[in-house]
Amino acid sequence: MGPEAYGFLDCCEDTVLETVRTLYSSGHGSEAVMRCSTCGAYWFHRMHEMVLFGSDQPDEMVEWFSRITDVEAQMIMFSKVRPNLTYLTSRLSFRRDERGVQRSQGQPATPLW
Numbered sequence: 001m002g003p004e005a006y007g008f009l010d011c012c013e014d015t016v017l018e019t020v021r022t023l024y025s026s027g028h029g030s031e032a033v034m035r036c037s038t039c040g041a042y043w044f045h046r047m048h049e050m051v052l053f054g055s056d057q058p059d060e061m062v063e064w065f066s067r068i069t070d071v072e073a074q075m076i077m078f079s080k081v082r083p084n085l086t087y088l089t090s091r092l093s094f095r096r097d098e099r100g101v102q103r104s105q106g107q108p109a110t111p112l113w
């Protein structure tokens with residue numbers, strides 16, 4: 001995925017995201033703290049793969065990007081247990097799927113286990 005793939009994110013004029021900590025990753029999704037290498041802003045990224053059982057359609061990927069503060073990012077990165085992420089459910093976010101990017105009122109706080 002090239003840098004242009006993040007042009008919809010608004011931390012700065014030239015968002016380039018790097019994963020700094022993966023919290024969870026499976027065949028059905030992932031959770032990660034990402035950081036913009038241009039401006040240093042942190043983003044919480046979630047990907048869910050919606051498996052459409054019994055369908056000929058390909059699985060649908062949904063992603064969310066939520067801005068998190070430096071303090072929130074540190075809390076997630078250095079937490080020894082699974083951090084409480086419920087604040088993400090009411091954090092204005094971006095949601096991307098095959099139809100495009102939309103604003104979202106929040107993102108899920110847990111993976112599709």
Ligand SMILES: [Zn+2]
Pocket residue numbers: 011012013014015016036037038039040041
């Ligand atoms: Zn940025």
